[in-house]
Amino acid sequence: MLDFIGRLFGRVDQGSSSIAKKRLQLVLVQDRTNMSPEVLEDLKTELIGVLSRYLEIDEVGMSVELDRSDDSIALVASIPVKSVRARSVQTDSLKSARVGE
Amino acid sequence: MSGQVVVVTSGKGGVGKTTVVANIGTGLALSGQKVVLVDADIGLRNLDVVMGLENRILYDIVDVVEGRTEVRKALIRDKRVEGLSLLPASQTRDKTAVTEEQMKCLCDSLKEEFDYVLIDCPAGIEQGFQNAVAGADGAIIVSIPEVSALRDADKVVGLLEGAGLTDPYLVVNRIRMDMVRRGDMLDVSDMTDILGRQVRLLGIVPDDQSIIVSTNRGEPAVLDPKSRAGQAFRNIVRRLLGEEVEFMDLNEGGLVARLMKLVGLAK
Numbered sequence: 001m002l003d004f005i006g007r008l009f010g011r012v013d014q015g016s017s018s019i020a021k022k023r024l025q026l027v028l029v030q031d032r033t034n035m036s037p038e039v040l041e042d043l044k045t046e047l048i049g050v051l052s053r054y055l056e057i058d059e060v061g062m063s064v065e066l067d068r069s070d071d072s073i074a075l076v077a078s079i080p081v082k083s084v085r086a087r088s089v090q091t092d093s094l095k096s097a098r099v100g101e
Numbered sequence: 102m103s104g105q106v107v108v109v110t111s112g113k114g115g116v117g118k119t120t121v122v123a124n125i126g127t128g129l130a131l132s133g134q135k136v137v138l139v140d141a142d143i144g145l146r147n148l149d150v151v152m153g154l155e156n157r158i159l160y161d162i163v164d165v166v167e168g169r170t171e172v173r174k175a176l177i178r179d180k181r182v183e184g185l186s187l188l189p190a191s192q193t194r195d196k197t198a199v200t201e202e203q204m205k206c207l208c209d210s211l212k213e214e215f216d217y218v219l220i221d222c223p224a225g226i227e228q229g230f231q232n233a234v235a236g237a238d239g240a241i242i243v244s245i246p247e248v249s250a251l252r253d254a255d256k257v258v259g260l261l262e263g264a265g266l267t268d269p270y271l272v273v274n275r276i277r278m279d280m281v282r283r284g285d286m287l288d289v290s291d292m293t294d295i296l297g298r299q300v301r302l303l304g305i306v307p308d309d310q311s312i313i314v315s316t317n318r319g320e321p322a323v324l325d326p327k328s329r330a331g332q333a334f335r336n337i338v339r340r341l342l343g344e345e346v347e348f349m350d351l352n353e354g355g356l357v358a359r360l361m362k363l364v365g366l367a368k
Contacts (some may be wrong), residue, residue: 015284017246021291024248027293028255 033073035066047077071079104135104212107219108237112253114224116245117274120222120312120321124331125241127321128338130185134216137176139207140190141233142223142279143198149189153319154179172210181324186215196229208236214294220359226260234261239267241303246276246287251295258299270303271296272337277308278351284309289348304337306330307351 035043044064051057058080067076109122122138126158130136140148143163149155160175165188172188191198197304199207211218223235232352234240240261244254254271273289280286287337289305309330315322322331323338336346 013287017281017284017291020248020287021295023252024287024295027248027252031252031256032259042186 029073033066040064040066047079051079053085055084060083104216104218105235105239106208106212106290107217107239107241108141108222108234108266109241109243110222110230111224111243111250111256112226112257113244113250116243116250117225117312118243119147119151119203119221120316121241121243121272121274121306122148122219123321124323124334125337125341126217126219127152127179127182127185128334129219129341130179130182131218131323132338132342133182133184134342135214136217136219137186137188137273139188139201139211139218139220141204141220141229142311142359143190143229144192144195145223146190148221149177149187150319150324151316152179152321153216154187154358155319158189161189162207163194163198166199168205170357172207172305173277192307192310196223196227196232201232201235204232205236226256230260231264234264234266237264237266240266241272242269242300243272243274244290244292251287251292252269255296258296262299269300270341271300272303273305275308276305276351280335282325282352303340304346305351306333306335306337306347315345 044062047064048057048059049061051055061080062078064075067074109118109125111118119142124135126138136153138148139162140146141162142148148157154177157177160170162175164170164174165172176186177186178237179187208218208220220233220237222227239298242254242257242261244250258269263269271293275291276289277286281288289302293300293302307329309322309328310324311325311328312330315325315328315331322328323334327332329349333349336349340347
Protein backbone atom coordinates (compact mmCIF):
# COMPACT_ATOMS: atom_id res chain seq x y z
CA MET A 1 0.00 0.00 0.00
CA LEU A 2 2.76 2.38 0.93
CA ASP A 3 4.44 1.54 -2.35
CA PHE A 4 1.25 2.46 -4.11
CA ILE A 5 1.14 5.82 -2.39
CA GLY A 6 4.82 6.25 -3.14
CA ARG A 7 4.14 5.58 -6.79
CA LEU A 8 1.29 8.11 -6.76
CA PHE A 9 3.73 10.72 -5.66
CA GLY A 10 6.06 9.85 -8.45
CA ARG A 11 8.60 7.73 -6.62
CA VAL A 12 9.80 5.51 -9.43
CA ASP A 13 13.10 4.16 -8.23
CA GLN A 14 13.59 0.50 -9.12
CA GLY A 15 13.99 -2.02 -6.36
CA SER A 16 17.21 -3.85 -5.74
CA SER A 17 15.84 -7.11 -7.17
CA SER A 18 16.39 -5.94 -10.74
CA ILE A 19 20.00 -5.20 -9.85
CA ALA A 20 20.29 -8.68 -8.31
CA LYS A 21 18.85 -10.26 -11.45
CA LYS A 22 21.24 -8.45 -13.75
CA ARG A 23 24.26 -9.26 -11.63
CA LEU A 24 23.26 -12.87 -11.35
CA GLN A 25 22.77 -13.22 -15.09
CA LEU A 26 26.23 -11.82 -15.75
CA VAL A 27 27.99 -13.96 -13.21
CA LEU A 28 26.26 -17.08 -14.53
CA VAL A 29 27.35 -16.36 -18.10
CA GLN A 30 30.90 -16.44 -16.78
CA ASP A 31 30.41 -19.48 -14.55
CA ARG A 32 28.73 -21.55 -17.22
CA THR A 33 31.48 -20.98 -19.76
CA ASN A 34 34.36 -21.32 -17.41
CA MET A 35 36.97 -23.28 -19.31
CA SER A 36 39.67 -25.08 -17.37
CA PRO A 37 43.25 -24.08 -18.24
CA GLU A 38 43.88 -27.59 -19.61
CA VAL A 39 40.97 -27.35 -22.05
CA LEU A 40 42.13 -23.92 -23.18
CA GLU A 41 45.63 -25.35 -23.68
CA ASP A 42 44.19 -28.20 -25.81
CA LEU A 43 42.27 -25.66 -27.87
CA LYS A 44 45.46 -23.69 -28.40
CA THR A 45 47.42 -26.77 -29.49
CA GLU A 46 44.75 -27.76 -32.00
CA LEU A 47 44.50 -24.21 -33.31
CA ILE A 48 48.25 -24.18 -33.89
CA GLY A 49 47.92 -27.47 -35.75
CA VAL A 50 45.29 -26.11 -38.14
CA LEU A 51 46.88 -22.69 -38.61
CA SER A 52 50.30 -24.17 -39.27
CA ARG A 53 48.98 -25.80 -42.42
CA TYR A 54 48.50 -22.33 -43.87
CA LEU A 55 50.81 -20.04 -41.96
CA GLU A 56 54.09 -20.13 -40.15
CA ILE A 57 53.16 -18.75 -36.77
CA ASP A 58 55.10 -17.56 -33.77
CA GLU A 59 53.91 -20.02 -31.14
CA VAL A 60 55.72 -18.29 -28.31
CA GLY A 61 54.15 -14.93 -29.03
CA MET A 62 50.61 -16.20 -29.47
CA SER A 63 47.85 -15.81 -26.92
CA VAL A 64 44.40 -17.35 -26.80
CA GLU A 65 41.94 -16.15 -24.18
CA LEU A 66 38.26 -16.04 -23.41
CA ASP A 67 37.36 -12.42 -23.04
CA ARG A 68 34.28 -11.65 -21.00
CA SER A 69 32.66 -8.31 -21.31
CA ASP A 70 29.16 -7.29 -20.26
CA ASP A 71 26.91 -10.18 -21.12
CA SER A 72 28.88 -11.79 -23.90
CA ILE A 73 31.98 -13.84 -24.34
CA ALA A 74 34.54 -13.73 -27.12
CA LEU A 75 37.46 -15.96 -27.92
CA VAL A 76 40.29 -13.50 -28.47
CA ALA A 77 43.41 -14.79 -30.13
CA SER A 78 46.51 -12.88 -31.04
CA ILE A 79 48.67 -14.92 -33.38
CA PRO A 80 51.82 -13.37 -34.85
CA VAL A 81 52.48 -14.67 -38.38
CA LYS A 82 56.07 -15.20 -39.49
CA SER A 83 55.31 -16.04 -43.07
CA VAL A 84 52.55 -17.37 -45.27
CA ARG A 85 53.23 -20.91 -46.34
CA ALA A 86 53.02 -21.97 -49.93
CA ARG A 87 49.87 -23.97 -50.39
CA SER A 88 50.31 -27.48 -49.17
CA VAL A 89 49.60 -30.40 -51.46
CA GLN A 90 46.76 -31.48 -49.20
CA THR A 91 44.74 -28.26 -49.44
CA ASP A 92 45.35 -28.04 -53.18
CA SER A 93 43.94 -31.47 -53.71
CA LEU A 94 40.97 -30.61 -51.48
CA LYS A 95 40.28 -27.57 -53.59
CA SER A 96 40.49 -29.39 -56.86
CA ALA A 97 38.19 -32.05 -55.50
CA ARG A 98 35.62 -29.39 -54.73
CA VAL A 99 35.97 -27.85 -58.18
CA GLY A 100 35.43 -31.22 -59.72
CA GLU A 101 32.07 -31.70 -58.02
CA MET B 102 9.38 -53.05 -3.97
CA SER B 103 11.73 -50.45 -5.32
CA GLY B 104 11.40 -46.95 -4.00
CA GLN B 105 13.01 -43.73 -5.12
CA VAL B 106 16.17 -42.21 -3.76
CA VAL B 107 15.96 -38.42 -3.81
CA VAL B 108 18.86 -36.23 -2.76
CA VAL B 109 18.15 -32.74 -1.38
CA THR B 110 21.02 -30.40 -2.16
CA SER B 111 21.84 -26.72 -2.65
CA GLY B 112 25.55 -26.01 -2.92
CA LYS B 113 25.33 -23.11 -0.51
CA GLY B 114 24.82 -23.80 3.16
CA GLY B 115 22.13 -22.29 5.32
CA VAL B 116 19.34 -22.20 2.75
CA GLY B 117 17.18 -24.74 4.56
CA LYS B 118 18.09 -28.15 3.13
CA THR B 119 17.62 -29.98 6.42
CA THR B 120 14.29 -28.28 7.08
CA VAL B 121 13.13 -29.19 3.57
CA VAL B 122 14.15 -32.84 4.06
CA ALA B 123 12.39 -33.03 7.44
CA ASN B 124 9.18 -31.49 6.14
CA ILE B 125 8.92 -33.26 2.79
CA GLY B 126 9.80 -36.56 4.46
CA THR B 127 7.26 -36.13 7.23
CA GLY B 128 4.67 -34.97 4.71
CA LEU B 129 5.23 -38.00 2.47
CA ALA B 130 4.84 -40.31 5.47
CA LEU B 131 1.61 -38.50 6.48
CA SER B 132 0.36 -39.31 2.96
CA GLY B 133 0.89 -42.99 3.61
CA GLN B 134 4.34 -43.45 2.05
CA LYS B 135 7.09 -45.42 3.74
CA VAL B 136 9.91 -42.93 4.13
CA VAL B 137 13.46 -43.00 5.42
CA LEU B 138 15.45 -39.80 5.93
CA VAL B 139 19.20 -40.26 5.56
CA ASP B 140 21.49 -37.64 7.05
CA ALA B 141 24.56 -37.63 4.80
CA ASP B 142 26.07 -34.59 6.47
CA ILE B 143 28.63 -36.62 8.37
CA GLY B 144 30.38 -34.64 11.11
CA LEU B 145 27.68 -31.96 11.16
CA ARG B 146 24.67 -34.05 12.14
CA ASN B 147 21.50 -31.95 12.32
CA LEU B 148 18.55 -33.74 10.80
CA ASP B 149 18.06 -35.56 14.13
CA VAL B 150 17.54 -32.32 16.08
CA VAL B 151 15.31 -30.77 13.42
CA MET B 152 13.18 -33.93 13.64
CA GLY B 153 13.32 -33.97 17.45
CA LEU B 154 14.81 -37.48 17.46
CA GLU B 155 18.26 -36.66 18.86
CA ASN B 156 17.75 -38.55 22.11
CA ARG B 157 17.03 -41.87 20.47
CA ILE B 158 20.21 -42.42 18.45
CA LEU B 159 22.05 -45.67 19.10
CA TYR B 160 23.87 -46.24 15.83
CA ASP B 161 24.61 -44.04 12.82
CA ILE B 162 25.28 -44.31 9.08
CA VAL B 163 29.00 -44.99 9.57
CA ASP B 164 28.23 -47.88 11.97
CA VAL B 165 26.04 -49.33 9.22
CA VAL B 166 28.51 -49.07 6.33
CA GLU B 167 31.33 -50.36 8.50
CA GLY B 168 29.23 -53.37 9.47
CA ARG B 169 28.97 -52.76 13.21
CA THR B 170 25.21 -53.05 13.01
CA GLU B 171 22.39 -53.87 10.62
CA VAL B 172 20.54 -51.00 8.92
CA ARG B 173 17.37 -52.08 10.70
CA LYS B 174 18.86 -51.44 14.12
CA ALA B 175 20.28 -48.05 13.21
CA LEU B 176 16.96 -46.71 11.93
CA ILE B 177 15.00 -44.55 14.36
CA ARG B 178 11.25 -44.85 13.95
CA ASP B 179 9.37 -41.60 14.36
CA LYS B 180 6.56 -42.38 16.81
CA ARG B 181 4.47 -39.38 15.70
CA VAL B 182 4.10 -40.46 12.09
CA GLU B 183 3.52 -43.98 10.85
CA GLY B 184 6.07 -45.15 8.27
CA LEU B 185 8.73 -42.52 8.97
CA SER B 186 12.33 -43.41 9.92
CA LEU B 187 15.64 -41.62 10.24
CA LEU B 188 19.16 -42.87 9.63
CA PRO B 189 21.35 -40.35 11.46
CA ALA B 190 24.79 -39.15 10.41
CA SER B 191 27.81 -39.75 12.56
CA GLN B 192 28.88 -36.72 14.56
CA THR B 193 32.42 -37.88 15.26
CA ARG B 194 33.60 -38.83 11.77
CA ASP B 195 34.08 -36.83 8.58
CA LYS B 196 32.93 -36.88 4.96
CA THR B 197 35.47 -39.53 3.99
CA ALA B 198 33.94 -42.09 6.38
CA VAL B 199 31.49 -43.28 3.70
CA THR B 200 32.52 -43.97 0.10
CA GLU B 201 30.39 -43.47 -3.00
CA GLU B 202 30.24 -47.23 -3.45
CA GLN B 203 29.04 -47.76 0.13
CA MET B 204 26.43 -45.04 -0.29
CA LYS B 205 25.12 -46.68 -3.47
CA CYS B 206 24.86 -50.03 -1.68
CA LEU B 207 23.07 -48.46 1.27
CA CYS B 208 20.58 -46.64 -0.98
CA ASP B 209 19.91 -49.81 -2.96
CA SER B 210 19.11 -51.76 0.17
CA LEU B 211 16.97 -48.97 1.66
CA LYS B 212 14.85 -48.59 -1.45
CA GLU B 213 13.96 -52.26 -1.24
CA GLU B 214 12.04 -51.43 1.90
CA PHE B 215 10.94 -47.81 1.55
CA ASP B 216 8.94 -45.83 -1.02
CA TYR B 217 11.12 -42.77 -0.52
CA VAL B 218 14.72 -42.49 0.58
CA LEU B 219 15.40 -38.76 1.17
CA ILE B 220 19.04 -37.81 1.48
CA ASP B 221 20.11 -34.67 3.30
CA CYS B 222 23.23 -33.62 1.40
CA PRO B 223 25.99 -31.60 3.08
CA ALA B 224 26.65 -28.07 1.81
CA GLY B 225 29.48 -27.73 -0.68
CA ILE B 226 30.41 -29.66 -3.80
CA GLU B 227 33.27 -31.77 -2.48
CA GLN B 228 33.41 -35.44 -1.53
CA GLY B 229 30.44 -35.16 0.84
CA PHE B 230 28.29 -33.98 -2.06
CA GLN B 231 29.61 -36.68 -4.39
CA ASN B 232 28.82 -39.34 -1.80
CA ALA B 233 25.34 -38.02 -1.10
CA VAL B 234 24.34 -38.02 -4.79
CA ALA B 235 25.99 -41.36 -5.61
CA GLY B 236 22.93 -43.51 -5.01
CA ALA B 237 20.24 -41.01 -6.00
CA ASP B 238 17.60 -41.44 -8.70
CA GLY B 239 16.46 -37.82 -8.52
CA ALA B 240 17.33 -34.50 -6.94
CA ILE B 241 15.67 -31.54 -5.27
CA ILE B 242 17.63 -28.28 -5.27
CA VAL B 243 16.81 -25.85 -2.47
CA SER B 244 17.57 -22.19 -3.00
CA ILE B 245 16.63 -18.82 -1.58
CA PRO B 246 16.06 -15.60 -3.52
CA GLU B 247 19.63 -14.37 -3.17
CA VAL B 248 22.39 -13.98 -5.74
CA SER B 249 24.90 -16.18 -3.91
CA ALA B 250 22.46 -19.05 -3.31
CA LEU B 251 21.24 -19.01 -6.91
CA ARG B 252 24.74 -18.95 -8.30
CA ASP B 253 25.55 -22.05 -6.26
CA ALA B 254 22.28 -23.67 -7.28
CA ASP B 255 23.21 -23.17 -10.94
CA LYS B 256 26.57 -24.79 -10.32
CA VAL B 257 24.89 -27.73 -8.61
CA VAL B 258 22.55 -28.21 -11.58
CA GLY B 259 25.64 -28.78 -13.74
CA LEU B 260 27.26 -31.13 -11.25
CA LEU B 261 24.08 -33.16 -10.86
CA GLU B 262 23.86 -33.48 -14.63
CA GLY B 263 27.43 -34.77 -14.61
CA ALA B 264 26.32 -37.39 -12.10
CA GLY B 265 23.45 -38.44 -14.38
CA LEU B 266 20.74 -36.57 -12.46
CA THR B 267 18.98 -34.41 -15.04
CA ASP B 268 15.87 -32.21 -14.60
CA PRO B 269 16.16 -31.63 -10.87
CA TYR B 270 13.28 -30.13 -8.92
CA LEU B 271 13.63 -26.65 -7.44
CA VAL B 272 12.25 -25.57 -4.09
CA VAL B 273 12.34 -21.81 -3.57
CA ASN B 274 12.69 -21.31 0.14
CA ARG B 275 12.17 -18.30 2.41
CA ILE B 276 10.51 -15.97 -0.05
CA ARG B 277 9.10 -12.72 1.36
CA MET B 278 6.27 -11.44 -0.76
CA ASP B 279 6.29 -8.00 0.89
CA MET B 280 9.86 -7.57 -0.37
CA VAL B 281 9.04 -9.03 -3.80
CA ARG B 282 6.20 -6.50 -4.12
CA ARG B 283 8.55 -3.67 -3.21
CA GLY B 284 10.92 -4.90 -5.88
CA ASP B 285 13.55 -5.75 -3.29
CA MET B 286 13.56 -9.51 -3.63
CA LEU B 287 13.94 -11.74 -6.66
CA ASP B 288 10.61 -13.28 -7.60
CA VAL B 289 10.10 -16.96 -8.39
CA SER B 290 9.79 -16.17 -12.10
CA ASP B 291 13.18 -14.40 -12.01
CA MET B 292 14.69 -17.46 -10.39
CA THR B 293 13.24 -19.95 -12.86
CA ASP B 294 14.17 -17.61 -15.74
CA ILE B 295 17.75 -17.52 -14.61
CA LEU B 296 18.12 -21.22 -13.89
CA GLY B 297 16.41 -21.95 -17.19
CA ARG B 298 14.50 -24.97 -18.37
CA GLN B 299 16.93 -27.23 -16.61
CA VAL B 300 14.95 -27.14 -13.34
CA ARG B 301 11.33 -28.00 -12.55
CA LEU B 302 9.66 -25.79 -9.95
CA LEU B 303 8.39 -28.04 -7.15
CA GLY B 304 7.37 -25.48 -4.58
CA ILE B 305 7.60 -22.04 -3.06
CA VAL B 306 7.98 -21.82 0.70
CA PRO B 307 7.32 -18.47 2.39
CA ASP B 308 9.69 -17.09 4.99
CA ASP B 309 7.74 -18.02 8.07
CA GLN B 310 8.46 -17.62 11.78
CA SER B 311 6.65 -20.87 12.44
CA ILE B 312 9.70 -22.67 11.00
CA ILE B 313 11.89 -21.30 13.78
CA VAL B 314 9.29 -22.30 16.37
CA SER B 315 8.95 -25.79 14.91
CA THR B 316 12.73 -26.22 14.79
CA ASN B 317 12.95 -25.10 18.42
CA ARG B 318 10.46 -27.81 19.32
CA GLY B 319 11.78 -30.49 17.01
CA GLU B 320 8.43 -30.81 15.24
CA PRO B 321 8.40 -30.31 11.46
CA ALA B 322 6.10 -27.43 10.42
CA VAL B 323 4.23 -29.74 8.07
CA LEU B 324 2.58 -31.21 11.20
CA ASP B 325 1.17 -27.78 12.12
CA PRO B 326 -2.07 -27.15 10.20
CA LYS B 327 -1.82 -23.40 10.84
CA SER B 328 1.71 -22.94 9.50
CA ARG B 329 1.92 -21.31 6.06
CA ALA B 330 5.28 -22.90 5.41
CA GLY B 331 3.73 -26.19 6.51
CA GLN B 332 0.98 -25.68 3.91
CA ALA B 333 3.64 -25.04 1.25
CA PHE B 334 5.33 -28.32 2.19
CA ARG B 335 2.02 -30.21 2.10
CA ASN B 336 1.55 -28.90 -1.45
CA ILE B 337 5.08 -29.96 -2.39
CA VAL B 338 4.34 -33.48 -1.17
CA ARG B 339 1.16 -33.69 -3.25
CA ARG B 340 3.10 -32.53 -6.33
CA LEU B 341 5.80 -35.14 -5.70
CA LEU B 342 3.06 -37.76 -5.57
CA GLY B 343 1.88 -36.66 -9.01
CA GLU B 344 -1.01 -34.35 -8.15
CA GLU B 345 -1.41 -31.02 -9.91
CA VAL B 346 -1.53 -28.39 -7.18
CA GLU B 347 -1.62 -24.67 -7.80
CA PHE B 348 1.13 -22.62 -6.24
CA MET B 349 -0.33 -20.91 -3.20
CA ASP B 350 -1.03 -17.22 -3.08
CA LEU B 351 1.71 -15.90 -0.87
CA ASN B 352 0.36 -12.41 -0.51
CA GLU B 353 -0.45 -12.24 3.17
CA GLY B 354 -4.18 -12.23 3.21
CA GLY B 355 -6.19 -10.33 0.65
CA LEU B 356 -6.46 -6.62 0.12
CA VAL B 357 -8.73 -6.33 3.16
CA ALA B 358 -6.16 -7.94 5.46
CA ARG B 359 -3.49 -5.65 4.11
CA LEU B 360 -5.69 -2.60 4.61
CA MET B 361 -6.40 -3.70 8.18
CA LYS B 362 -2.72 -4.11 8.72
CA LEU B 363 -2.18 -0.64 7.40
CA VAL B 364 -4.64 0.96 9.78
CA GLY B 365 -3.34 -1.11 12.69
CA LEU B 366 -6.29 -3.48 13.13
CA ALA B 367 -4.21 -6.55 12.44
CA LYS B 368 -0.59 -7.38 12.77
